[in-house]
Amino acid sequence: MKALLGIGGSEDSLHALKKAVERAKEAGDELTIAIVENPDASLSQAEVESRAGEVLDEADFDAEIETLSGHPGSQLLELAERGSYDRIVLGGGETSPLGKVQLGSIAEFVLLNARTTVTLIR
Amino acid sequence: MTREYPDEVAGPYEAPPCVFEDRESRQIAVRRYDGDIEPLLEMYRKFDPEDRAQGIPPTDEDQIRNWLEKLMTDDCLNVVAWHGDKPIGHALLVPDRQGSFELAIFVLREYQNAGIGTGLIEGLLGAGREEGIEHVWLTVERWNKPATALYRKVGFVPTDDGSFELEMAARLSPDTE
Numbered sequence: 451m452k453a454l455l456g457i458g459g460s461e462d463s464l465h466a467l468k469k470a471v472e473r474a475k476e477a478g479d480e481l482t483i484a485i486v487e488n489p490d491a492s493l494s495q496a497e498v499e500s501r502a503g504e505v506l507d508e509a510d511f512d513a514e515i516e517t518l519s520g521h522p523g524s525q526l527l528e529l530a531e532r533g534s535y536d537r538i539v540l541g542g543g544e545t546s547p548l549g550k551v552q553l554g555s556i557a558e559f560v561l562l563n564a565r566t567t568v569t570l571i572r
Numbered sequence: 573m574t575r576e577y578p579d580e581v582a583g584p585y586e587a588p589p590c591v592f593e594d595r596e597s598r599q600i601a602v603r604r605y606d607g608d609i610e611p612l613l614e615m616y617r618k619f620d621p622e623d624r625a626q627g628i629p630p631t632d633e634d635q636i637r638n639w640l641e642k643l644m645t646d647d648c649l650n651v652v653a654w655h656g657d658k659p660i661g662h663a664l665l666v667p668d669r670q671g672s673f674e675l676a677i678f679v680l681r682e683y684q685n686a687g688i689g690t691g692l693i694e695g696l697l698g699a700g701r702e703e704g705i706e707h708v709w710l711t712v713e714r715w716n717k718p719a720t721a722l723y724r725k726v727g728f729v730p731t732d733d734g735s736f737e738l739e740m741a742a743r744l745s746p747d748t749e
Contacts, residue, residue, distance in 0.1 A: 547668045550674075
């Protein structure tokens with residue numbers, strides 16, 4: 451399996467980063483981590499990139515890291531098609547103060563437009 | 573993320589306690605609630621999974637308990653609709669990090685479409701205004717037309733239409749500037 455993880459620095463995407471790396475290691479999947487621009491995230495792309503590096507080091511796992519600029523959803527889909535990935539992996543949404551799951555706009559765009567399977571990580 | 577609140581103040585709403593007859597001629601009492609979670613736990617055990625929204629209420633007993641415990645704290649505002657001694661509806665305001673409050677409302681299926689949601693949410697907003705709460709927001713699944721209609725009726729206006737969930741907001745008092 452060739453999986454493409456898209457993260458932008460929101461809390462759910464950092465959770466997804468850990469889980470996706472664990473899963474890829476377990477399953478022996480090939481993983482690419484794409485860092486997208488998320489205007490709602492509190493971390494910069496450089497900070498997200500160093501976080502991704504840390505998680506990979508901790509897990510003792512290798513994955514390619516790509517930084518994407520421009521519209522996050524469409525850039526991610528373009529990379530997925532260009533690189534013939536079989537799966538796109540994303541964070542599964544933020545939780546509101548009341549506990550409601552709120553899907554981000556990137557996840558929504560990817561879900562509606564992707565040609566591959568999309569996995570949301572909870 | 574900044575949210576635009578409507579200029580117009582919503583309401584007026586009667587603050588609880590209040591008693592009304594629903595469209596099925598049942599006597600419904602709406603009161604503020606800061607008691608034990610057990611009666612609410614009882615209500616949520618009977619909650620129809622079809623009426624869940626964005627993952628709440630949880631379905632597993634321990635998760636419901638855990639969720640309720642977080643909502644029954646001093647900084648949250650809870651209002652319950654009672655039919656006799658049974659809670660049949662629950663509405664609440666929970667603070668976010670920006671000083672506004674998120675709203676949610678739950679009514680048991682056999683008590684829906686009887687005007688209880690309106691009575692309950694108006695009671696909650698009346699209580700919220702009494703507490704000096706200015707800004708209230710919520711999210712609702714776009715396809716949930718009955719809920720969206722209820723929120724519009726009591727004064728919420730859509731603020732963000734860029735996602736699966738529709739976000740709506742209401743102002744409970746004028747700007748204090």
